[in-house]
Amino acid sequence: MDKKATWDRFYTENSSRMPEFENFEWFFGFNSVQDFIMPFLRSRSSSDTLVRVLDMGCGTSAFGPSIYRHSPFPVRVTCADISPVAVQLMQESIRAKAAAPQNPSSQLEVLELDCTELCGYFGSNSVDLIVDKGTTDALLRSREGQGKASQVLKQCLRVLRSDGSLLQFSDEDPDARLLWLESEGREPGVTAADVGVHEIGEMRGMHYYCYQVTPRPVLH
Ligand SMILES: C[S@@+](CC[C@H](N)C(=O)[O-])C[C@H]1O[C@@H](n2cnc3c(N)ncnc32)[C@H](O)[C@@H]1O
Known part of the structure; x- marks a missing residue:
């Protein structure tokens, strides 16, 4: 689950089964968590800058495009994935049915x-909100992916603004994920962060959580 080739194969097979492009959601979609996302956007919105949002490991999910479409605040959403197959499918679908955003200044890009x-x-201290729906889960669940999950977390903490947040949407139990996040935060060279968890709810017998990671303000 940490290999580009595995995901390329997954998205190629998935798209070949459908007569035309459909977004694929690893678990729930944007509607289930928009009440978590909108307050973040509101708290960071200002009249002169776009709120910078990254959907990290977007796959072919409608999550990032839905933030772009539904945010009343001006946002610049970047959907990023390691799989060029997923990225191309997303870019084509956006070109084919580009829906106007609620805020006319909002922007959307999809990149490999x-x-x-x-x-x-991304520059250091430049992103307001990073959403990760299933990406860290996928990395943590493969043996070679564990080191990559640590690297991803370190990079997120570097590119996040000091008042920004990383939201990891996951089915992993808090006992395991909080322990991992806290132990990663004690590694040398990692930006100190506060970690919290909210339960999203139960779907099809699984419990889902939102893990929130916020860089700790540096005291001078
Ligand atoms: C479990 S899927 C989740 C996809 C999407 N977020 C969703 O909810 O449907 C994990 C995604 O992470 C991507 N991925 C894995 N390793 C990655 C990496 N190092 N950088 C960027 N994306 C990665 C995969 O290509 C895949 O699309």
Whole structure:
């Protein structure tokens, strides 16, 4: 689950089964969590700058495009994935049915990016909100992906603004995920962060959570 080729195969097979493009959601979609997302956008919106949002490991999910469409606040949403197949499907679908955003200043882009190298694309302290729906889960569930999950977390903490947040949507139990996030935060060179969890609810017998990671303000 940490290999580009695995995901390319997954998205190729998935799209070949459908007569035309349909978004694929790993678990729930935007509607289930928009009440978590909108307050973040509201708290960071200002009249002169776009709220910077990253959907990290977007796949072919409608999550990022839905934030772009439904946010009343001006946003610049970047949907990024390591799989060029997923990225191309997303770019084509957006070109084919570009829906106007609620805020006319909002922007949307989809790009191929390995999220272990976020700093090569985003400046430090530049992103307001990172959403991760199933991406860290996928990395943590493969043996070689564990190191990548740590790298991704470090990169997120570097590119997030000091008042920004990373939201990891996951079915992993809090006992395991909170322990992992807290232990990662104690590694040398990692930006200190506060970690919290909210239960989203139960769907098809599974419990889902939102893990919120917020860089700790640096005291001078
Ligand atoms: C479990 S899927 C979730 C996809 C999407 N977020 C959703 O909810 O449907 C994990 C996604 O992470 C992507 N991915 C895995 N490793 C990645 C990496 N290093 N950088 C960027 N994306 C990655 C995969 O290509 C895949 O689309």
